[in-house]
Amino acid sequence: MRADHASYACGAALGFLGDLATGDPRRGHPVAAFGTAALAAERLLWRDHRGSGALYTAVCAGGAAAGAALTVRAVRALGPSRAAHTALTAAATWAVLGGTTLGREARAVGGALAAGDLDAARRRLPHLCGRDPQALDERQIARAVVESVAENTSDAVVGALVWGAVAGVPGLVGFRAVNTLDAMVGHRSPRYRRFGWASARLDDLAGWPGARLTAALAALAGPDPRGAWRAWRRDGQRHPSPNAGPVEASFAGALGVRLGGTLAYGGRVEHRPVLNSGGRPVEAADIERAVRLSRRVGALALGVSVAARLAVGALRPARTGLFPAARPGVPVRAGRAPHGALSHRARSSGAPGNAGGAYGQATARPSAAGRDRG
16 A cells, blocks of 8 residues: 555544644634635736636646645655655645534524524624525524535535545645635626636536535435435536535435525525425524534545545555566666566655635635635
8 A cells, every 4th residue: 555645544534633623723724824815816817807717716726736736745855754744634634624613603603593693693694605694584594504514514524535535635725725716706796707707617627526425425424315315316406506506405305404595695686496395494403403414424525535545545556566577587678677666666756625715705814614605
C-alpha cells in the first residue's frame, strides 16, 4: 500500500475529528482568508462578461489548488516521514469541512423556534441561507433550515471528502475554493449573471458526485430508507439545482417531511417544485432530526472516502506485480531502468474543495460550513 494513501486516510480522519471538536473559528479561518483574496481578485477582474468570470474562476480556484499541490510537494521534499503529510492532510480537512458549524447554526435557529422567539430565529437564519427572514413564518423558517442542512451536508462535508479521496489535499482545497466562489458570485443577479456563470457551472460539475453520495447515504442512514429512495427518484430532478435536488429530496423522504415550494430571497419570489409531496409540513423539531441525519451522513462519507483511498493504494502495487522483474544475469541496456522501476520511483516521489462557502451573498468572510443561496 502506498504510504501517501495511508497517511491521507489518517489525516482525513484526524481532520474530521478536529471539525467535530472545534468547528469553525470565529476569526482567522483559512476559508475566510480565501474569500478576502477572491474579493480582491473580483475588484480587479470584474467585467460583465462570461470570459472575465471564467478567468476569475481559473485564477482563484486554480491558484488555490496549485498552491495546495506545491505545499504537498514541499512537505514531501522534507523527507519520507508520514507524519508531516498526515498533519498537512488533517489541517486541510479541518479547514474545508464545516459540518459542526452547520449543525450549530441550525440548532441555534431551532432553539429559538422551540422557545417561541420568532424574532430571534429570523435574526439567526441569515447565517444559514440568503432568504428574506421577515417574510417567513415558523414553519417556513424550519423548512429553510432543513433544506439548508441537507444541501450543505453535501457542499460542506461530503463533496470535500469525495474530492479529497480523488486528489488528496489539492482536491480538498480545490473543491472548497470552487464551492466558495459559487456562493460569492454564482448568482442570477444583474452583477453576476454573466460574470458568475463559470463559477456556478464549475460548482455544479464539482458537486455532482458528492451530491449523489450524500443522497444515497441519507437514504441508508435515515429513518425511512424506502421513502428517501422514492422521493429521490421521483423528485430529485425537479429542483432547479442539479445537486441540491437529489440531496433535499432524499432528506425529505428520509425524514418524512415536505420540502420545496414558494420561497423569497434576493428580492425575488420563486415557486419551486414540492419535494416528497406526501410528507408532512416541517416543524421546528425536525431541525434536530435533520442535523443528526447530517452527522451520520458525514461519518459514513468519511468511511467511504477513506476506504476508497486505501483500496486504490492497495491495488496499485498489485498492478506493478503483474510485470516480471529483470532476471538475474540478464543485462539491462544502459540508460534504461528495469521494467516498472521508473514508474514506481516516479509514483513514490511525485506530487499527488443552493451552495456552500460564503452562504449565498458575497462576503469577505465565507465559512467552511457553507450557506445555500435559497
